[in-house]
Amino acid sequence: MPIPSSEAAPARLVVLVSGAGTNLQALLDAAADPAYGAVVVAVGADRDGIEGLARAERAGLPTFVHRVKDFEDRAAWDRALTRSVAAHRPDVVISAGFMKLVGPDFLAAFGGRFVNTHPALSPSFPGMHGPADALAHGVKVTGCTLFLVDEGVDTGPIVAQSAVEVADDDTVASLHERIKVAERAMLVDTIGAMARRGYTIEDRKVRLG
Ligand code: GRF
Numbered sequence: 001m002p003i004p005s006s007e008a009a010p011a012r013l014v015v016l017v018s019g020a021g022t023n024l025q026a027l028l029d030a031a032a033d034p035a036y037g038a039v040v041v042a043v044g045a046d047r048d049g050i051e052g053l054a055r056a057e058r059a060g061l062p063t064f065v066h067r068v069k070d071f072e073d074r075a076a077w078d079r080a081l082t083r084s085v086a087a088h089r090p091d092v093v094i095s096a097g098f099m100k101l102v103g104p105d106f107l108a109a110f111g112g113r114f115v116n117t118h119p120a121l122s123p124s125f126p127g128m129h130g131p132a133d134a135l136a137h138g139v140k141v142t143g144c145t146l147f148l149v150d151e152g153v154d155t156g157p158i159v160a161q162s163a164v165e166v167a168d169d170d171t172v173a174s175l176h177e178r179i180k181v182a183e184r185a186m187l188v189d190t191i192g193a194m195a196r197r198g199y200t201i202e203d204r205k206v207r208l209g
């Protein structure tokens with residue numbers, strides 16, 4: 001599934017956030033260079049008042065917020081999110097610390113081009129507490145995973161991974177911060193490569209260019 005970007009036009013990225021938005025910022029910084037091959041065209045969130053949205057506003061980007069609690073049910077929220085993302089005509093949608101699972105409408109619209117960054121080495125430690133679960137298990141190496149989102153929780157085809165060593169004196173916070181350094185580099189490098197080279201997915205194997 002190559003990204004339908006041409007050499008003349010950079011790939012259009014819509015980024016979804018729920019928090020600090022440091023992964024978003026890394027993409028914004030990388031995309032400032034035209035050679036990167038992709039630009040962030042809009043940022044969406046599931047909550048107000050977060051630094052991720054402030055970063056987008058400082059960058060002059062359009063933003064949208066859909067809070068689950070403002071909708072009749074999860075399906076209506078999913079439809080609204082799908083509509084808002086689609087309005088920006090993305091080539092790739094990036095969940096960068098977006099703490100919600102999307103539904104069938106969203107996956108029907110963006111499946112195969114919706115990636116999520118997860119702070120653990122999949123398939124270990126899926127879910128909301130990757131760094132804490134890795135620390136509690138006592139692993140010596142953990143890391144981060146960029147994958148194409150499917151119906152499961154952190155189960156989709158893996159695009160990239162990066163390993164991070166666990167230190168004896170790590171806390172959840174110190175480990176997560178170190179993972180996030182690796183995560184930002186992985187995200188920037190991989191999204192740029194996907195945009196410039198395209199990619200294929202076959203039997204769960206994602207290959208760039
Ligand atoms: C990242 O570690 C992401 O994988 C996790 O939440 C963190 C988001 O960080 N789900 P930020 O908002 O990009 O700073």
